[in-house]
Amino acid sequence: MLRIGRSQVAFRDPRAxxxxxxxxxxHDLQSNVELTVTQRRVLVALCRxxxxxxxxxxxxxxxxxxxxxxxxxxxxxxRTLFRKFxxxxxxxxxxxxxxxxxxxxxxxxxxxDLHEHIPT
Numbered sequence: 001m002l003r004i005g006r007s008q009v010a011f012r013d014p015r016a017x018x019x020x021x022x023x024x025x026x027h028d029l030q031s032n033v034e035l036t037v038t039q040r041r042v043l044v045a046l047c048r049x050x051x052x053x054x055x056x057x058x059x060x061x062x063x064x065x066x067x068x069x070x071x072x073x074x075x076x077x078x079r080t081l082f083r084k085f086x087x088x089x090x091x092x093x094x095x096x097x098x099x100x101x102x103x104x105x106x107x108x109x110x111x112x113d114l115h116e117h118i119p120t
Contacts, residue, residue, distance in 0.1 A: 033084050033108065041067055042077040044113045047100045051114035057096040 035043065045063040049055040058066070063074045078096070082088075087098050103109040 035081075035084070035108075039077055039081055039084075042069075042074060043081060043099070043103050044109050046078070046096065047103055047109045048114050050100060050104060051111070057093075057100045 042063060045066045046057050047055075048066070049058050049062075060071045060074045060078070063069070064071045067074075069077075078099070081099055082095055085099055085102055087095050087102070090098060100109075
């Protein structure tokens with residue numbers, strides 16, 4: 001998958017299915033997730049530790065402190081993000097990691113986002 005701005009280009013082996021001439025769509029990618037400004041801020045804060053080589057998702061407390069939100073507000077936003085990104089039945093820590101990885105893989109959260117200063 002190659003992302004150019006908001007466009008995504010997927011390459012596939014043309015020999016894989018000679019019967020089909022239509023373009024395959026990546027419906028499972030969830031790249032068209034619409035986020036509120038607050039949800040995006042929470043998502044970027046969750047991913048911010050990935051700016052280092054051995055990053056891991058930020059804790060609810062870390063996110064709350066960075067953004068000036070309550071821990072309960074962060075939890076509420078994360079539950080909404082899990083739903084929007086179709087992240088289901090996983091243990092909580094794995095959900096957080098999967099959400100951060102999807103956001104990064106899909107280009108919803110970029111390296112530039114992770115290094116920008118968050119205004120308070």
